[in-house]
Amino acid sequence: MFIELDLQSETPIYAQLVNQIVEGIASGALQPGDPLPSVRRLAEDLGINLHTVNKSYNLLKQEGFLQVHRKKGVIVQPDGMPGVTEAFEEKLRQQLRSLAAAAAVRGMSEEAFAQESRSVYRDTITNRGGEQR
Amino acid sequence: MFIELDLQSETPIYAQLVNQIVEGIASGALQPGDPLPSVRRLAEDLGINLHTVNKSYNLLKQEGFLQVHRKKGVIVQPDGMPGVTEAFEEKLRQQLRSLAAAAAVRGMSEEAFAQESRSVYRDTITNRGGEQR
Amino acid sequence: MFIELDLQSETPIYAQLVNQIVEGIASGALQPGDPLPSVRRLAEDLGINLHTVNKSYNLLKQEGFLQVHRKKGVIVQPDGMPGVTEAFEEKLRQQLRSLAAAAAVRGMSEEAFAQESRSVYRDTITNRGGEQR
């Protein structure tokens, strides 16, 4: 799995990193229990600051997607990912609402919007269950 | 149509305002040609800074959702909304990707995700063509 | 309410700060809705770095004790504090266990330990409901 950052993007670097790691887990490129690079290592590889990586890791730890293991370092949550909580549902719906409204105003049909969602989801989980590293 | 701001939200006020106006247009609560409150008026009604409203209006004007008329003041774009541009498609897909990944990791199925998108879209356009606020 | 830090303590500065703010809320010195100093201001007052204060505020925000309000700045949670969750109970019990064991080994009786807890609790909430600022 590789990570690509857009330093010009409006999306903060730490958020891009969070997104891409989550996408990595969704796609199966990162499996439960898999180790992640150390903050220092990843920071160097990406050419960004250690603290930025740290912030991303911490957010993912808080959400329950990563664990900090005293021997293995940072690993992908091995004990089951967090489920679809109320809070997540709410946040998801709120964000979809803005996207759907913008799409609708521009003339994208319900069908097209749902189809787009479905196809993006499918792309996301592509390799699921695939390569076992 | 009324606007509700959450001052505790992480989403900047100007962005909340943008979203809600777009949602108003999508739902039909705001029809093409409809006047919007003046910057000053809306700022006062919402108890927020004048510059904040200005920023939102400007963004919406740039995207082609609003027009600023010498005489009529700010109105909803009467000459046809912008369509589904390449840039919009790209941005939409990118944001859906993050949402889809988070949903997938938490165990939400493709079907559930697509259904959620569809249902949110439907809610969004509810009043379309219907009553004039 | 004032804050006193021990820079030589083993307890990290950010944690001392967190504890003292929580104690301030418990004692009533800080009331729901009360504003806290800005990170910069508090950092300067305490002679510590801005980021250290920021870390404390963020932790307290995550726990639901503080809110970041876009107009009022950082304020004490006005919408009801988080309650006694499972997670809190568990953490509390775990920490009490270590303290109780050390006390017991040193010959402190159950009565004395419980009494100590009670008296510390009482001290903590001293001014509750007292000064309304």
Next chain:
Amino acid sequence: MFIELDLQSETPIYAQLVNQIVEGIASGALQPGDPLPSVRRLAEDLGINLHTVNKSYNLLKQEGFLQVHRKKGVIVQPDGMPGVTEAFEEKLRQQLRSLAAAAAVRGMSEEAFAQESRSVYRDTITNRGGEQR
């Protein structure tokens, strides 16, 4: 008596080890004069680093809970445990203060907090004087 470590915990392994040995003494599972496994042995059993066990043993020796014998190896203090010193009282109170404040803020009553303390104490010394692990 057995020891269970949580490698994901924020509490350092050496501290967990210290706590559990103290709890073992408090419960009576470890009696004065009882031998403890050698550093090497315990490290191997627990699958942790030799230095970590060493650090724990040293701390416990300094506090007066363990003795290191030329011939008998490491044993539980046979000549009377240290009592409730000023320093201990102070540290205990300080830690209880943070716990009490957090409990109070979350709405736990004085009675509940004292009761929790009492019940945890009781659990801790359960097997006192009873069976020999």
Next chain:
DNA sequence: GTGGTCTAGACCACA
């Protein structure tokens, strides 16, 4: 070596 903590300093988005 690795994560955690802290400082110093800077720029930007937001209101």
Next chain:
DNA sequence: GTGGTCTAGACCACA
């Protein structure tokens, strides 16, 4: 002015 983000650099606790 205020919080958010990012960088650079340093020291320490831990294993």
